[in-house]
Amino acid sequence: MTHAVFNQAPPLTGHDVSADPALVEGVRREGADWALGELRALGTLAGSARAQEWGRLANEHPPVLRTHDRYGGRIDEVEFHPAWHELMGVAVEHGLHATPWASPRPGAHVARAAKFHVWSQVEAGHGCPISMTYASVAALRHSPALASVWEPLLTSRAYDPGLRPPAAKRGVLAGMAMTEKQGGSDVRANTTRAEPLGDGTYALTGHKWFNSAPMCDAFLVLAQAPGGLSCFLLPRVLPDGTRNAMRLMRLKDKLGNRSNASAEVEYEGAVAHLVGEEGRGVRTIIEMVNMTRLDCVIGSAAGMRYGVTQAVHHARHRSAFGARLADQPLMRNVLADLVLESEAATALMIRLAGATDKAIRGVRGEGALRRTALAAAKYWVCKRAPAHAAESLECLGGNGYVEDSQMPRLFRESPLNGIWEGSGNVAALDLLRSITREPDTLDAFFHEVELAKGADPRLDAAVRAARDLLADTATLEHRARQVAERLALVLQGSLLVRHSPHALADAFCASRLTSDRGLAFGGLPPGADLTAIIDRAAVTTA
Template sequence: MTHDVFNQAPPYAGHDVSADPALVEGLRRESADWAIGELRGLGTLAGSPRAQEWGRLANDHPPVLRTHDPYGHRVDEVEFHPAWHELMAVAVGHGLHAAPWAAARPGAHVARAAKFYVWSQVEAGHGCPISMTYASVAALRHSPTLSAEWEPLLTSRSYEFGLRPASAKRGVLAGMAMTEKQGGSDVRANTTTAEPRADGTYALTGHKWFNSAPMCDVFLVLAQAPRGLSCFLLPRVLPDGTRNAMRLMRLKDKLGNRSNASAEVEYEGAVAHLVGEEGRGVRTIIEMVNMTRLDCVIGSAAGMRLGVTRAVHHATHRTAFGHPLIDQPLMRNVLADLTLESEAATALMIRLAGATDKAIRGDSTESALRRIALATAKYWICKRAPGHAAESLECLGGNGYVEDSQMPRLFRESPLNGIWEGSGNVAALDLLRSIAKEPANLDAYFTEVEQAKGADLHLDTAVRQVKDSFTDPSTLEYRARQVAERLALVLQASLLVRFSPPAVADAFCAARLGPERNMAYGGLPSGVDIESIIERVLTVKSTTG
């Protein structure tokens, strides 16, 4: 008997992904507890072998570009494996896209964030068109006529793939195209032109180096109009059924996010509609970017939760040197540290979703907090994701380096949210701009974090240090990353002190703000309640385990 299989963890499936205490507690705090039942249904599906297989197949069979039909006609179509469409149908059907915009119920955007967090743990790539469809509504509302025409289709819970006029579909999806070869984040260097036409539309001519999700029905695009850089809505198919002059040149061969298509495109006089005012394109499309930045935070938090639950599952079922891995002191230190990072990311993600929900409903204080906290979280949580994924993978040993474990896919995906919608430097500098332009944003931040004043000595000290970091404005830009990191850690610590169990809050404050701070995971100080922290992950039970 040479091939008996023993001392291997069973498949990680048959569990409820939403069995996440930090997530559920956050829903209750942010007026979205009414969504817990639907979230559990989605979480059970997300943990099922069927959904896990959809995620694998969508990544093993990436999209394929068809530029022409067999007879030489230009078609510019992207083909996907059926598993992709299964993932998309669930996401749209559960309202992970733009559905919250049509809901009057408080907490709708929080509920949507929680569902996006849960379903992203199945497969992250298909979240791109879902996220952009969600975010597009914010920009479209700068043009009430266009918004009235497109919102009912963007918020519909019907997933309909294929190139047809929007009027012939029950639901549509939106993408975005800003980046050009020569510009990158400097979108004002864009060269794509927009010439006014007699019928009130514009003709766009030029290129985009990255067009996210080119298979979508409609796109928000930046182009140079007579009065400057402007935002446009560009449909793939025109009302008469002809295809717009948007040419897909090639799909990007990416490190991760393999299931999702990203393309280089050329416009040859493509028909587009002005969104907002001419010359104010950045101001218009930034509404969309801020919403997708929220999803970058959610996606990174989801990846952290996936990584640590997989690591704990493996350690629970694996024995080394005569003892289960999860009982060995140093492994417990690592697992607890990974759990702290995950829980802090989830708590901040939920708080941001709550601030977004309230800001959309007109709360100016929450809007100010959201402005500064979103840039802060986009920088820090997305920056922490790759290291967290690497450590989680390492907990599985050699098995974690093998594709079957799903951990390589998680690792490849982990840097992307730090790049999307502005890389680390862009996010850190945007944080400083938000303060310089609106000092009330920083006031809102301190009002928020000081709700935990007096509860933890490390936190109180860190708040004072954050205030001191603004005393020398001449070096702020040079120190932008340090400032962003400290703001994020203090905000996370404040949330954990107020809302998480003492074991979690105390350990986080000591490990992230105290004098014994360690750069590597697994460096928690002595006296930390490891058992109570790890228990926050052990609530996820696999029926196959």
């Protein structure tokens, strides 16, 4: 018996990742119940050992840059492991990229968000090109002629990798290049030049510090045109089959997101097409940024769900000190607290997807709500992800600290969404801009929150306190993070009070909307229904 392996949790495979009550209830609530069949099919694949192996292999074998061919010719290609292409093929086939834009059906963007949430739990890195392809359509619609050419390819459910002219492909993917080494989030400091060529196109010359997913077919790029900072579509391959003058200098060696390629690039007169008007680049590309910010929230919520699912599974199969971990009071407190954070993130994510869907269809007030709620959620949900990942990992003890558990991969990935598309300060300041320059956005926010008015006195008090936070305009920028946190929490509280089981809503209001708890997970008050909460994260395996 000294060498027998026992008291170890079995691998968590053979389950439906979409069997998440908060997710399914939200999909129904936001009018996308018609997609539940496809969501279950994707969730079953996501829970399979085969898909999980794809995720492992894609991270074990990161992309490799090939700058030249054997003869010394410049090719600037990125080589991926076959597992990456399997993940991408499933994502595109199931429409996780841009297909909602091709469908006017109510709930299309909600269905896509739910599927992105489920499939991201297999492997997060490949979500980058999927997310940017989704977001690129919103920006391209500023130039209808360009959109008419590219949108059918961007929305195609055919994954067709490789560098060829767009007209020769069944489907294409889009990336983005905004950040430069001297500017970071301050894109108005960009120095990349765009010079008109006289035929309606421009020649771009300059450098980008981060080019997301350089293997894509086209990129939205910011550059300084004669009329000011402008947005451009830069194809990777020109119609005649020649490679555009976009040079991949190196791939970034990142903390996480290892399966995905991010590059430094230089443009040497690369041909690009103006999107929108000259001088209005930020206003044009912000349409794309808002969509990718939504995916930052979805991705963080997905990571939380994955982490707590693994933690609960481990605790239900592991014993210590004479009892299962899941039956021990302090561990139960920690698990339940992790479930609360996950459920609140999922509820907020799906409401934002619903607001996006309705705003695109012109439903009054939804765009204004999304403007404020998305900024607050981008700040808070993404900020909570690393702490949640660390605590989920710790629930597995030493087993969680080794690579075989995949929890280190989750932990390394967890800070990314807080940085991508504007770090915490950028998101918090964006929230302030919305509520000071567009008062209707704050009105829409509190209208949504107060749909739960009178249901829980702690929530009502927290809403009043949030309003008071906004009263002192002189110090508002100094307190921007505090404002973003409180607005996100009251919106999460309102959603849980209205839509989640009483046990969850009650524990959330007691632990997140009052001031007498510690900052660490595992601080739920006595009397919280821990069993009902933890059961929300339990999964059934085949």
